[in-house]
Amino acid sequence: MTTLALTELTLPHFRSHKLARISCGPLPVAIYGPNGAGKTNILEAVSLFSPGRGMRRASAEDMTRRPEALGWKITGLLQSQEQTHEVEMWSENGNPRSTKANSKPVPQNRLAELSRVLWLIPAMDRLWIEGAEGRRRFLDRMALSFFPNHAEASLTYEKTMRERNKLLKENVRDPMWYGVLESRLAETGAIIHENRVKTLDFLSAAQAKAETPFPTADLELMVSAVIQLMDHLDIEKAHLAGHSMGGLVAGQTAINHPGRVASLSFICSAGLGPEINDDYIDGFVSALSRKELKPKLKHLFADQGLVSRTMVDDLLKYKRLDGVQSFLEGLKANLFDGGKQSANIVAGLEAVDCPQQVIWGEEDAVIPQSHANAITGATVTVVAGAGHMVQMEESSRVNELIKDML
Numbered sequence: 001m002t003t004l005a006l007t008e009l010t011l012p013h014f015r016s017h018k019l020a021r022i023s024c025g026p027l028p029v030a031i032y033g034p035n036g037a038g039k040t041n042i043l044e045a046v047s048l049f050s051p052g053r054g055m056r057r058a059s060a061e062d063m064t065r066r067p068e069a070l071g072w073k074i075t076g077l078l079q080s081q082e083q084t085h086e087v088e089m090w091s092e093n094g095n096p097r098s099t100k101a102n103s104k105p106v107p108q109n110r111l112a113e114l115s116r117v118l119w120l121i122p123a124m125d126r127l128w129i130e131g132a133e134g135r136r137r138f139l140d141r142m143a144l145s146f147f148p149n150h151a152e153a154s155l156t157y158e159k160t161m162r163e164r165n166k167l168l169k170e171n172v173r174d175p176m177w178y179g180v181l182e183s184r185l186a187e188t189g190a191i192i193h194e195n196r197v198k199t200l201d202f203l204s205a206a207q208a209k210a211e212t213p214f215p216t217a218d219l220e221l222m223v224s225a226v227i228q229l230m231d232h233l234d235i236e237k238a239h240l241a242g243h244s245m246g247g248l249v250a251g252q253t254a255i256n257h258p259g260r261v262a263s264l265s266f267i268c269s270a271g272l273g274p275e276i277n278d279d280y281i282d283g284f285v286s287a288l289s290r291k292e293l294k295p296k297l298k299h300l301f302a303d304q305g306l307v308s309r310t311m312v313d314d315l316l317k318y319k320r321l322d323g324v325q326s327f328l329e330g331l332k333a334n335l336f337d338g339g340k341q342s343a344n345i346v347a348g349l350e351a352v353d354c355p356q357q358v359i360w361g362e363e364d365a366v367i368p369q370s371h372a373n374a375i376t377g378a379t380v381t382v383v384a385g386a387g388h389m390v391q392m393e394e395s396s397r398v399n400e401l402i403k404d405m406l
Contacts, residue, residue, distance in 0.1 A: 008077035013065040015041035050117035061094035116145040143195040157188040241265035255348035271345040272374040278339030302363040302387040361386035
């Protein structure tokens with residue numbers, strides 16, 4: 001396997017560093033220190049060993065150390081393709097950065113042939129829930145790691161698009177000019193598209209083979225979380241009540257750990273039949289704005305006036321927490337793909353020896369009310385005038401039913 005490593009890094013007058021020197025080997029490197037020590041500035045310097053403006057997308061002038069403002073320089077020894085390359089980058093008087101590789105001036109795009117640099121930083125934590133521009137830029141950065149020609153194709157495409165737009169703005173009508181530009185756009189666009197598709201194929205293949213220590217969004221993970229919480233709180237046996245997917249989790253917990261469950265209350269529960277409202281599931285998971293989310297939440301209530309602006313905003317804040325969006329997407333793929341429920345706990349519940357009841361809103365528009373009769377021997381209560389969120393629309397009634405199980 002070819003080694004790619006930055007073994008020497010020198011930063012004179014770069015950001016907060018008057019002079020910093022780092023020597024390291026090809027193994028992973030951890031940088032630590034107090035706030036303000038310049039750790040992120042070092043990472044920014046490393047990110048500049050690839051085409052583009054680096055991870056902060058800052059101008060060359062912004063990178064100079066203040067108050068001296070003498071300009072800055074980055075030098076590094078880069079092990080790449082079984083060779084060692086000396087790379088220099090610098091800027092003086094706020095001018096765009098210049099680059100040398102092995103003492104010869106080179107364009108920035110040449111760096112793509114020497115190194116592969118990809119970063120994920122806290123400033124990118126909203127990458128998956130905001131506009132597509134940031135995600136395309138990240139995808140292009142990944143594509144550049146596999147295909148050095150991606151940088152040249154992207155720059156040519158963007159430059160050609162600017163030229164085309166200028167002609168349109170100036171009302172130039174010569175078809176020959178447009179023919180040349182459109183041909184160049186088609187050629188470079190095809191390269192960009194092919195590189196992006198191949199990059200996603202590489203990632204999909206790697207993910208399929210991965211033996212990752214990170215948890216995936218599945219039913220067993222959530223059951224494990226319930227048991228771990230009970231252990232932490234020293235609760236040997238508990239009465240479990242679960243709404244919607246929570247009912248599925250409660251039921252599977254009882255199946256896997258029957259001695260830990262005293263009773264089960266299923267409220268409009270998943271896992272009791274195959275049907276589910278895919279429009280709601282898909283819409284809730286994919287919604288990124290108030291306009292997109294509010295119509296989907298109306299599926300939850302018989303009285304749709306209960307869908308308030310505060311409720312919508314609170315759910316959007318929840319979806320924007322770190323890891324929530326990817327977890328929801330994983331749950332959809334693993335449990336509710338294609339408008340069908342993949343998990344069914346009915347058969348497993350037959351072996352669970354504890355009182356069980358099912359509570360359902362008569363006007364549930366997410367999971368059919370007919371699922372309420374799926375569990376043999378369970379007490380069934382259908383609440384009139386309530387939807388999927390029956391525990392909100394008829395909270396007193398639902399609370400009384402749960403208390404009766406204790």
